[in-house]
Amino acid sequence: MASASATPPPRCPPTPCAASCCAWASTSSRDWYEDRLSIPADTSDRSVGEDTSAREPTGVRLACTATARGRLPPHHNTDGNQRVSLKAMRARLLGRLDQDYAYCQAVQRTYGVSYYFAARFFPPETRRAVYALYGFVRYPDQWVDNPDEVAITPNSERASEAWKAQTRTKLDAYERDLVRALHGEPVDLPPLRAFADVMRRYNIPLRYPRDFLNAMRMDLERTRYATFEELQTYTWGSASVVGVMMCYILGETSPQTLEHAATMGLAMQLTNFLRDVGEDWQRGRIYLPHEELARFGITEAQIAQGTVDNRWRAFMQSQIARCRQLYADAERGVRLLPRRVQYPVLLGSRLYAAILDAIERNGYDVFRLRARTTYTEKVKLAARTYIEWRRSY
Template sequence: MRVGPSGDGTPGGELLSLPECYERCRRVERYHSRTYYFSTQLFPREVRPHVHAIYAFMREADEIVDDPGEASLEEQLAGLDGFEAETVAAISGESVANPTLRAFANTVRLHGIELDTVNAFLGSMKMDTRVFRYETFMDLKSYTYGSAAVVGLMMCRIMGVTDAAADPHAEALGEAMQLTNFLRDVGEDWERGRVYLPQEDLKHFEYTEKDLASGVIDERFAKLMRFEISRARRLYEDADRGLHYIPRGRRYPIAVARRLYAAILDSIEANGYDVFSGKASTSAAKKLAVATGCAARDPKDLVARSRSRRAPGTAIPA
């Protein structure tokens, strides 16, 4: 199938070139996530396109579920099934029209990303169409493994991490970022009919879904949020213990992303745990301050990064 003027191909219906596919992924990441994009730009030149491809792949699958428009549940599942089939075909080397999948498949093959991690991610996306509550934190972890922990594993592969001992720490970072998203988006997720706060935690702090629907912020909710924030911070600390596994020249962006995301937790606290009236975020000034602070902590990584950068204009490897 050829793609036309919808943005997936050229106006004449020709497939985009591989570099053009990666460029499209870059624009997707830049448009949808200023924090991720800011951190991605700190990677050496040869790593960035693959980060863009992973982000765009996951964003496209996520939007089938989170922004379905008028699509019914059956249509969402059909859309995910079709996306999954095209993903497998692309990774297998078949020609597909979707530029995101073409770039992502190239990244998967080039860096040896395990198909199991791709399947786990798509499995969690399907869970979002049928599972809307999680009784325990362990139940939630079955979802966050596919939705977030595998992102850490994929990032390990494209960064050239070779020691398997790094994997649990990479998974912890993905999970910590996902939990941070959940806490930031409590109100937004409620409007979509989803509650990612474990039911056992709501019961423990005597906070009900009726309270959630009304956006009640009281001492019960504050205690609940403090508990969940502490859980996320422990995961960030676990992730920190694996930073040394990342080759020099590639640690700095991970450290920046980790601290920027953890700073969202600080913003939630500073806002009095009000996650209903708007999203907690980090300002441009905060991003620059974090980046400067991380550089001061590990200046040798910046030196290694500058030496590893490829010459401008080098083609993306296929």
């Protein structure tokens, strides 16, 4: 998560014109993300691939080191009196890792339908890594968004604080276990094992998953945002760094590419916010900037009542226009990626942007109607996007 003490980008112009918001988004966001895409020099935030092999060994040596330290139980052959060979241990570890990746795939297939559809067009190794990234981010997101899944429900102030403490403890343990997995120590959750493998393979800096987890912690403490730039202190960690980590998996990490990826993450997160206004209100959260709501005369009482009037429709139109401009800005970075991964990235962008079309078809009623695309619509969009990609990229 971006530091709250960092200097935010300039404020959105105090005009209700959607076009001016779009122009702002394409300029100030660039400065905002450039500031956060600089990788610090201290070793605490380096990726595992950048550190010494003695401290953070890679590959199968990782698991072997853990075994030598006594962290894994000894394994014996069928005779029961000899340890298994290194080759057999390697096969066993790789087999479990395959299961971990398969688990992450199942998680994305269940919870991330739109992007799962696009991810299937990645090359096999890239696809596995994308599944692991999704699996890693899904667990914390589920914890902070679904309090009813824990023993304590936040119906009272005391229960709410207890639930927050429980969830904060989970997030802290999750981060510690990620670091342990990176050092070759055994951990329980399959997404952590798979994502640690991805971080080593693709040299993903540790600061990015930490930024994500900090944003999840922020969800426990903050439920309102005064301005769009304040909201960006949250969306940087909750979404933009996911786009940045994708760039490491896709094999292109130039500053310009990272900037476009961060913008795409922002566009997708804002799309989620618009789709889930009603659900977020039930969780006690409003991710729509107060300044922009007030500009259209919208109050929290109106959101609580789910009122869809001309003011709400005008507000949603301005928000959707900004999202579409952000998608357009982000898609300019697709050309910078290796050709073999361009199409699924472009398709993922188009599938998420199609949610905005669904919101419009529903008359901007995001309180009672779920904006979604059907499988048939996804297939048609995939075909149109493929033709466009072959002709224009």
